[in-house]
Amino acid sequence: MATKVSHGDDAATGSRRTPFLVELYRSALGKKYLMAISGIVFMGYVLAHMLGNLKLYQGPEEFNKYAEFLREGLLTPILPESGMLNLLRLVLLVSLVVHVVAAVQLTRMNKQARPESYRSKRDYVAADFASRTMIWTGTIVLLFVAYHLADLTWGWVNPAEAGATVYDKVVASFSVPAVAAFYLVANLALGVHLYHGVWSLFQSLGINNRRFNHWRRALAVGFTVVVVGGNLSFPIAVQVGLIS
Amino acid sequence: MNLTLRVWRQAGPDAPGRFETYEATDISPDSSFLEMLDLVNEDLIGQGEEPIEFMHDCREGICGTCGMMINGRAHGPQSMTATCQLHMRTFQDGDELVLEPWRASGFPIVKDLVVDRSAFDRIIEAGGYISIDTGSAPDANLIPVAKQDADLAMDAAACIGCGACVAACPNGAGQLFTSAKLAQLNTLPQGQPERYERTEAMVEVMEEHFGSCTNMGECEAACPKGISIDFIAMMNRDYRKAKFRNRRSA
Numbered sequence: 001m002a003t004k005v006s007h008g009d010d011a012a013t014g015s016r017r018t019p020f021l022v023e024l025y026r027s028a029l030g031k032k033y034l035m036a037i038s039g040i041v042f043m044g045y046v047l048a049h050m051l052g053n054l055k056l057y058q059g060p061e062e063f064n065k066y067a068e069f070l071r072e073g074l075l076t077p078i079l080p081e082s083g084m085l086n087l088l089r090l091v092l093l094v095s096l097v098v099h100v101v102a103a104v105q106l107t108r109m110n111k112q113a114r115p116e117s118y119r120s121k122r123d124y125v126a127a128d129f130a131s132r133t134m135i136w137t138g139t140i141v142l143l144f145v146a147y148h149l150a151d152l153t154w155g156w157v158n159p160a161e162a163g164a165t166v167y168d169k170v171v172a173s174f175s176v177p178a179v180a181a182f183y184l185v186a187n188l189a190l191g192v193h194l195y196h197g198v199w200s201l202f203q204s205l206g207i208n209n210r211r212f213n214h215w216r217r218a219l220a221v222g223f224t225v226v227v228v229g230g231n232l233s234f235p236i237a238v239q240v241g242l243i244s
Numbered sequence: 245m246n247l248t249l250r251v252w253r254q255a256g257p258d259a260p261g262r263f264e265t266y267e268a269t270d271i272s273p274d275s276s277f278l279e280m281l282d283l284v285n286e287d288l289i290g291q292g293e294e295p296i297e298f299m300h301d302c303r304e305g306i307c308g309t310c311g312m313m314i315n316g317r318a319h320g321p322q323s324m325t326a327t328c329q330l331h332m333r334t335f336q337d338g339d340e341l342v343l344e345p346w347r348a349s350g351f352p353i354v355k356d357l358v359v360d361r362s363a364f365d366r367i368i369e370a371g372g373y374i375s376i377d378t379g380s381a382p383d384a385n386l387i388p389v390a391k392q393d394a395d396l397a398m399d400a401a402a403c404i405g406c407g408a409c410v411a412a413c414p415n416g417a418g419q420l421f422t423s424a425k426l427a428q429l430n431t432l433p434q435g436q437p438e439r440y441e442r443t444e445a446m447v448e449v450m451e452e453h454f455g456s457c458t459n460m461g462e463c464e465a466a467c468p469k470g471i472s473i474d475f476i477a478m479m480n481r482d483y484r485k486a487k488f489r490n491r492r493s494a
Contacts, residue, residue, distance in 0.1 A: 020488065028456035029447055029483050106456045113349050113416030113455030119252070119263065120342040123316035125323075127414055127460035134458065200459040206481025208474050 028109060031102040036201035038095035038102075043198065043223065045092060046190070050230040056243055060167040067166040100142065107135050130196040137193040144186030151179070174238035183235045191228035198223050245271045245332055248340040249284065251296050253356055261353070263342070266296075273333040277320065278303060278310065280332055296343075297356035305329040305468060308404030311411070312357045313344040318408035318466040326406060326468040346411035350418065350453035361407050363453040364421060370449040371442035372425045374434050387433050400427035402469040410454060412466030418454035420463040422446055423479035424471045430482060440486035447483050 024030030052070075055063045074084035124132070150156045151173050152166075160172035174180050198220035202208065237243045247268045254261030268284050275283075278300050285295035301309035305326040312327055314320035320330045335341065345353050350363035389397075401424075409420035426443055429435030435442070457476060464473045 020491065023491065024484070024487050027448060027483075027487075028451045029480060030487070032456065032480070033484060106458075110415035110417070110455035110458075114347055115349055116347055118313060118316070118344055118347055120250075120313065120344050121316050122414075123321075124414075124462060125317065125465035127462040131458060131460040132414055196459075203457075203459040203473065203477045204480060206477045206479075206484060208477030208481070210474065213474070 025102075028106060031106055032204040034098050035102045035106075036204040038099040039197050039201050041091060041095040042099070043194075046194075046227050046231075047223070050227050053234060054230060056167070056170065056234055056237070060165060063167045063170075064165050100138075103135060103138060128196070130192045131200070134193060134196060137189040140186055140189035141193060144182065144189075147182065148186075170234070171238055171244060174235040174243075177239070180235035180239050184232060187228050187231045190231070191224050194224040194227065195220055245273055245335070245337045247271060247280075247332075247335065247338070250340065250342045251356070252344045253296070254345075254353055256355060257352055271332050273331070275332050276303070276328060277314075277330040277332065278328050297354075297358050299358050300328055303328040306404060308406035311346060311406045311408055313342075313346065313411060315342050318346070318412040319406075319468050323465065324468060324470050326404070329468070346407050348407075348410045348416040348454065350416070351407060351410060359407070361405070363418070364405050364407065366453065367418065367422055367446050367449050368425060370445040371438065372429070372446060374429060374438060376434075389432060393431050397428050397431040400424045400431065400471065400475055403428070403467075403471050404469060406468060408466045408468060409463035409471075412462045413455065413457075414460060414462065415455035415458055417457045417463075418450045419457040419476045419479070420467060420471055420473065422450045423475035426479050426482065427475045430478070440482065440489050443479065443482040444486040444490055447479065447486075 021034065025034055052066055053063075055066045070085055071082050074088075076083065079087075130137070147157070151158050152169055155169065158164075158169050158173055159176060160169045164172065174183065199216050202216045234243070245268075249266045249268055250263045251266060252261055253264045266284055266288075268280055271280050271283065278298070281296060281298060288295050298312060299309045301307040303310070305328060308326070310327040311319055314327070314330075319325060319327045320334065322330055322334050343357060345351075345357045346359045346361075347353075348359075351359040351361055354360050403421060403424035405421060407421070410416055410418050413419075426446055429442065430439050459473070459476075461473055464471065
């Protein structure tokens with residue numbers, strides 16, 4: 001095809017050295033690839049986070065031991081203390097930046113693609129609540145993550161006394177009804193986000209096989225129920241006094 | 245049947261538009277939607293008013309020329325049906341129908357319900373063809389094609405380019421159209437030599453005109469030909485491969 005025979009020029013100008021993912025990211029379609037990949041990173045994270053926190057039910061000792069293990073037990077002494085934890089944090093941070101920046105850029109692109117919206121009321125057939133609110137459920141989760149870090153990672157807004165154990169900090173935080181309520185709302189938003197995102201990432205990554213396609217929705221629902229169900233149980237358990 | 249129409253009237257591309265209300269009276273339930281509009285237009289012409297401008301050609305659901313938003317749905321309430329194939333029996337006597345043109349920056353309004361879909365032509369120009377040397381026509385069935393590949397290509401080739409996918413998409417994305425036009429060639433042996441250059445070129449022209457896909461599936465539901473969003477996944481896969489291959493071959 002005449003339009004794309006200029007590969008020789010590309011090589012001469014050195015575009016070959018541009019990392020593949022950067023080159024892919026330049027297109028909207030490539031941005032979706034990176035959103036899907038970073039989304040998978042978050043899926044792994046929220047699942048591990050939920051499973052780890054189930055130790056809350058085993059009591060303070062087990063839970064605090066788990067928290068210490070994350071700092072000291074992961075691949076030490078091969079890596080320095082908190083080394084692996086910080087590496088994982090870096091992966092999460094990079095994923096977060098990619099996911100959020102791509103989302104903002106794509107949303108802007110989509111607004112420009114329909115500068116004048118329909119004047120009559122739309123009657124959606126397939127576009128569900130979850131898929132149409134990704135940017136908002138994502139924003140709620142992002143705000144929650146900021147609060148959650150300030151509360152339990154950095155301890156800036158945590159109600160427990162200084163020097164409290166991780167377990168005590170969690171219980172102190174979830175004992176405040178407003179915090180528990182925020183936690184519930186944020187996790188429901190996360191659930192709505194996952195319900196569409198986990199299904200959607202298969203499309204974005206071009207993973208499509210008519211024999212297995214019906215499993216994509218089942219996986220999205222199952223994953224969402226497990227992660228959000230587990231997460232919702234923690235503040236509820238504290239509020240009803242199951243954990244104290 | 246008697247119906248009330250609220251129709252978007254806009255004198256030209258840059259003129260301000262507004263909804264006007266018209267009564268469609270004594271409409272046969274067996275008439276097509278466009279025949280109903282023809283009757284309304286005859287009344288308007290009789291009264292010395294400008295008729296409602298809308299696009300149509302074959303009226304058989306295969307040319308892709310017609311199309312408008314009817315009560316918030318592209319091509320109206322009946323699935324797998326282009327506007328011209330919609331019949332008035334789909335509606336109830338006394339219904340109010342709101343008619344609006346496709347709205348997308350890639351589809352500027354020409355007049356009333358007519359939009360300019362040339363952006364689709366730009367996408368086709370970028371690679372929606374195969375390059376072959378001319379000469380006498382080759383024998384039929386010279387190149388064997390597996391039945392399932394032929395079926396898949398035919399499913400994709402059912403796209404009539406009406407633009408309902410873009411119109412229905414909350415993001416104004418052109419993925420369903422572009423992926424169908426890619427798949428009808430990329431699934432066949434004749435399309436292989438240019439497969440990856442075609443995919444890269446068409447996707448990138450598409451992105452100049454339309455929004456991005458968030459996999460809501462509204463396009464598939466609106467498509468009068470039932471084109472599957474599976475083709476979008478196929479396009480995404482081919483685009484990734486194209487980016488990688490075209491870079492290696494550089």
